[in-house]
Structure formats: C-alpha cells, structure tokens
Amino acid sequence: MADVRIGAETEVTLHFALKLEDGNVVDSTFDKQPATFKVGDGNLLPGFELALYGLKAGDKRTLSIDPEQGFGQPNPANVQIMPRDQFEGMELSHGLLVIFNDAAKTELPGVVKEFDEQRVTIDFNHPLAGKTLAFDVEIIEVKLA
Numbered sequence: 001m002a003d004v005r006i007g008a009e010t011e012v013t014l015h016f017a018l019k020l021e022d023g024n025v026v027d028s029t030f031d032k033q034p035a036t037f038k039v040g041d042g043n044l045l046p047g048f049e050l051a052l053y054g055l056k057a058g059d060k061r062t063l064s065i066d067p068e069q070g071f072g073q074p075n076p077a078n079v080q081i082m083p084r085d086q087f088e089g090m091e092l093s094h095g096l097l098v099i100f101n102d103a104a105k106t107e108l109p110g111v112v113k114e115f116d117e118q119r120v121t122i123d124f125n126h127p128l129a130g131k132t133l134a135f136d137v138e139i140i141e142v143k144l145a
Helices: 046-052
Strands: 010-019 025-028 035-038 060-065 079-083 097-101 107-115 119-123 133-144
Touching: 046 060, 046 133
Parallel strands: none
Antiparallel strands: 010 025, 010 035, 010 133, 060 133, 079 119, 097 107, 107 119
C-alpha cells in the first residue's frame, strides 16, 4: 500500500515545535508525547493544516507560517481603553495577562499595554497575531480517518 499523505480525511500523529522568528520556542511536543489530530477537527488552525498537506510518515520539515495563515494580523479594534477604577486593588504591570468574562461568561484574555492613574489600555489580540512563525514538524504516522 502506498504511503498515505496528509490531506482531508486523514489522522496525523506528529511532533511539532512552534517558534518565533528569533528562534524562541512557543510550544513543542518534541520532549513529550506526540500530538494526534484529524485534519479539520479544529485542533490546528487551517493554515497550519494546509502547510502539512502532502507530507507523509517520516517527513521532517520546517515550515514558515505567515500571520495570515496563523493567528492573523493584530486588529486595532481589539485594543480597548478602560477606566482605571475597573482594576481596583489590582497591581498592574506592562504585559500582565488579565482574564475578563464576556456577556456569555466566556473567558477573554487581554494584555496590559499601558496604564496611568485614569486609564488602562488592554490588548485583546492573540499574542502571536502579526508574527511569522517557524513550524518544525516530524510526521510519525498518517492514516485514513
């Protein structure tokens, strides 16, 4: 039987490392159990899945993922300025991750970008938005789902 290649209706087991352009590792499975997912199940962003199409067990690649294929570009509308008194009793610092609840009680993380005595600027964009990523992969198994 011919090697099954990654595409629609396949299940993939792989090791991966997600790195920033400066080489810093954001996430990796190389030092733990490999990840398994079914193409299209939502575990990987579509742009990451498409980059894997055509690979087979045994393949190793470093793939470049542009922001548009990864976490998108930052959206200025996702940066909000809030009154400082909404953070009463909280010690703020630049880069602090703050979790908010939206109307549906869904957690929404935001990062403190700026603050003073009156206002706090929170960025709700994904931390990897706007970043080109290196996606190191080692395909362990591909089978029909």
